[in-house]
Amino acid sequence: MREDIVIKPVIMCGGSGTRLWPLSRKAFPKQFIPLYQGKSLFELTLERLAKLGDVIAVSGDDYRFFVQEIAENSGVSVTQILEPCGRDTAPAMGLAAAFLGDNEDLLLFCPADHFIPDAKQFRGMVDGAVDLAKGGWIVTFGVQPSGPSAAYGYIETGDTIRGNASKSVRFHEKPDVQTAVEFLLSGKFLWNSGIFLIKRAVLLDALKQFEPTIYDICKSAMDGAEQDGLFWRPGEEFKEATKKSIDYAVMERAENIAVVPFNGAWSDVGSWDAMFSLSELDDDGCGKLGVTENIHTINSNNTLVHASDRRFVLTIGTKDLVIIDTPDALMVSALDQVELVKKAVTDLEVSGRSEVLEHRRVARPWGAYNSIDHSERFQVKRITVKPGARLSLQKHNHRSEHWVVVKGTALVTKDDEQFILRENESTYIPLGAVHRMENPGKIPLELIEVQSGSYLGEDDIERFDDEYGRKTQKIRKN
Template sequence: MSSNIKPVILCGGSGTRLWPLSRESFPKQFVPLIGGQSLLGLTVGRVKKLGFPVCITNEEHRFFVQDLLTSSLNGATDAGANVLLEPAGRNTAAAMASAALMPGIASSDLLLFLPSDHFVPDVDAFISTMQSGVDAARSGYIVTFGVQPTFPSTAYGYIQQGSCIKDLSASPSASAAYAVERFVEKPQLDKAQEMLLSGNYLWNAGIFLCQASTLLDALSKHAPDILQSCQAAMQVAKVDGSFVRPNKEAFLACRSESIDYAVMEYFDKVAVIPFNGAWSDVGSWNAVANLSPADEAGNRINGQGLAVQSTNTYINAPHRPVVALGTSDLVIVDTPDAVLVASADKVEQVKEVVAQLKKDGASQAVMHRRVARPWGWYDSIDMGERFQVKRIAVKPGASLSLQMHHHRAEHWIVVKGTAKVTNGEDVFLLEENQSTYIPIGAKHRLENPGKTDLEMIEVQSGGYLGEDDIVRFEDTYGRS
């Protein structure tokens, strides 16, 4: 079945409910969470049968998305401008409106909007269900897809399914589309149980299929201010290779609103198609735990965890041994610089804990010890008064900016690969076990001319070692 669907993946969100593994600088959609793959990678792999996707993200995460698209789609480079960079988060209504206004999107195009951080193991069932909404979408409906609930969840919104909409499908085998009676916010447990028993409520998965023109018409009727802000921002958007940047001032003037509140509750042509496959929004540590098999005592282990005389305990320990002795109904998540120990019935409050840590100025609320960069990554492995030690990895062919520091000197020791070093007026190569010294104030650059990763140890010394002590003169990635 040729559906001509254009997937649009919404890659925003900070993912703080999965702290400390997911953090603002590296949220859950990018974290290798399932079988060594990220949720965004799995999402791209799932929708690529429909077509090359558009991704909506921000400046900070643009290279994560670009690299993942390239690797997931076997290096395809003919997709044009397919990464929309929002100047700031303005929720799903603005994101979807901006995507519908992107260069290369025609008014008749079918756009499938979906989150980047959901887990759907049955790809064929997912694709088939999405394609079954084509006829309704071409008939002017906004089609949403509801997941058949398997328990009375209080963590999901719900869709009340109405009567079947006749004459929408040209194919007898296509899934039936139903009218949407109403959308229901996350309920209390007794209400969730009542809705589950009624049999006509579905979990709201936040997935929508419609023509670009249908979405824009709906916004013009029910949220004209959002549409006008996005039109102003996209009319003068700048295209830089695969990146599309809306006008910042116009976009920031847009109010923040979800598509549910802005449009879906008011639009008169909303259809829902049930999805019967397995699905998870991976929205809490309990949801992550449920993706792992349990032992006979209900314990679920990822990595180097060991549960002794314990029941219903989840341990995520990829870096070192973590032992739970005599525990029950606990979630334990270990990272190099922060540890979460939570009662299983309190994991929904992790977001509040992260807000408190951020208020207290704890860097672990936002940043990992290991920080991804477009050229590779660095890991701050030790620090003290007037010194810091980092492991640095640079991808083949990549380079750091030509830069200098006012307050620190650096010693570089190559431990793997070959480094091309600019140190003042000198340019030279360093092999494994060789080193160099970068004085305070010297212009310098690190490059990897080889075909394998370059790894090195950097020892910084000086009176101030903050990341903002960088003066950039040239940068491949457009940073200032």
Template sequence: MSTITPVLMAGGSGTRLWPVSRKSFPKQFAQLIGDETLFQASALRLSGAGFAAPVVMTNSDFRFIVAEQLEQAGIEPGRIVIEPSGRNTAPAILAAALLQAQTDPEGLLLVAPSDHVIPDADAFREAVETGAVAARQGRIVTFGITPDRPETGYGYLELGGNGPEAVQPLTRFVEKPDAARAEQMLQAGNFLWNAGIFLFSARVMIEAFKAHAPEFIKPVTRAIDESHVDLGFLRLARAGWDSARDDSIDFAVMEKAGNLSVVRFSGRWSDLGGWDAVWREQLDGQAGGNVACRNSTAIDCDDVLLRSEDSDLQVVGIGLKDLMVVATSDAVLVADKSRAQDVRKAVTALREKGHKQAESFPRDHRPWGWFETLALADRFQVKRIVVKPGAALSLQSHVHRSEHWIVVNGTARVTVDDQVTLVTENQSIYVPLGAVHRMENPGKVPMVLIEVQTGSYLGEDDIIRYEDVYSRSSED
């Protein structure tokens, strides 16, 4: 029996889990539940016997995060595909099918979001095996979750019946309902939550696009034909990709196709679509309905979520009820649990005010490591920079600033114009304005340094790159 190739969708940004999830580092890459990130847990769930190496659909900003987190999880990817721009799920799924068809048109693809929580991985794999039988017979299989409450935040799937069959025909997709309609569907018993997970052969999906959304075929095919390999990533061509319509797979294909089947999954599942969902997932065994996790303490509280991402910032709640309090080093969210879906409004409001907290973290992840700003004023900035073993920043210069580097852990190999110097702990080096420079970590442990910038302009776009092992432009 042939293996199933997982296709993990990892390009979105979950604004409803702000301030932990932001555009620069969205929820799929964060440790929200358990020891792994949501992305790592998804990849591990769809690995092992019966599964091929995963294909990951992502964007340029996240490509190195994807590669690093897969490596940390011990998973070798089959392909990491870079989408030139966000065009929703329809073009991405067609691209995955066309790529699979190049080697095995009958090969099965399991498309799954990378930010869902499914605690019972074995039960989910059994559901996939059940669906694979129908998929090999030419069906497009979707997975429905048995609802345990009248949820208004999910779309639904209406089944053709309410029998015991493991695989049933799909009657229709139902948009997110109001509370009364959700209660009716819960009582009816033949409605399931739409998990947004699909299983199909490459050939069947391509045929579905040709029949129901043929306008996608030409631009996506061109994006693949003109793609190129970049440091091991497959970068789709922008010219074709950007001309594809921005549309979801549900609207483009699924709601029109007649060969859809549904596998019912009765295990626990959540798309973590809000902090109330995080609270619910961690509720088991917690006294008073309180989830006090990550540097937090609840005193005389009822049904609250308290969480801090910063060990130096302790969150303490006293006498609270039905509240969510989530803190990071630069932002704090306080909201009623019933308003969990409105957290995205905070992001919009902060963006309109021009606050960087709307989309960016103090810690900026880069392929070589990360940096964070410790102090910032009109003409100076102090950063902590961490460079991974064997990694190197680009050979670069600045027009508006000079830099002073002090190594506090490890050893840095520093190039300043034609001079190369090893700088060890408690040593420093000065980089004059306009000097061509680079720092590298030649050691076996992370290298940490403090950078003091001075100048008239301190933006990250004041950079001219001459060489870069990560093939980035000045804007990347």
């Protein structure tokens, strides 16, 4: 990258990845799941962008600790802008531009969930577009199609600007297969990658021209933003912003759109057939994901299998299938029907199935919990607390809890007493007791929690002290 150019990489961390259900869920979407050689797509994106400059992530409360933990493990400093709610890419990009103040930096907007294996080639593509962006062009990068895919939007290219850059004629939604074939044969169409390089002032001017309400709200929300360490919280007025993608807000209306082609490998990993194409295949064309030692195939071909650590998966004579097994949900689909997963998730959401939102294993800033068993009046969880971490000081109004330590050491607060629990020791937390659990040790703390009561929902938590910025209130003394 040229030393005279300042580029601010901005990672867009929204999106729930419903087409990769049941592995991707709204509470733990695909960008944070270790999908490729033990790394998440967000981690790979960080590695690709870190050498360009300081990274900004536009995220939200639900994902902020996923972003922070992955960034810390990657050794990358990331400043997060936490949207009060999701409003699609145009308002999210407006927040980032407003956050950076008055400067001439270039902003490189990248989704968190794209797979681009050749980081050097990617950075070379960005470097080649710098002069265009400095000259006032809104640069978008189009991927050379490898086939007539109906899974992506397309950019129609027009007259050459200079070099390999051309003007944008039109943005097209995902076409049917026949139209995609026609696009490919014309030689004028590229896949829309959703990656943009743009001068900060140019983006704000475009929003001010085409979406003045979004512009005003983003400016106001960032003017009133509050800082909490590496987190920035825009004002609540952001919730009033129109939900609109940057394509509809700006790209389809502006005249200064330049398209630069990208010839490297790229995927938005938006469906199971896309995930199949990234998998290492055996001699029969079968791909294995997850805990691969729990997978065995016999006389199977062109089959993608995911296994967890909970079950062994055996396939015999399967062909053209996707089999995704998780601890609480199993999906079996014909390979050519995987686009219907999104509809299935919508149906499940309407019916109120919890599997749409969360896995049995739920990540928390202090560790994680795994729901082992439950009924109407009891629930069993396996809880893991990271070394040095602690849960909030809290109480429950509808349930009591029994804790049994199975690994490590727990420092327990229960009303006015504090004590240590070691392996094979237990305690009882009565309904209404103010309590806290923390790990003072050097290894992860693991315990079994048995909840019992009239209501077992996660919203039955009254917090009095929390180092992770969640809502708290004062303890009322009798």
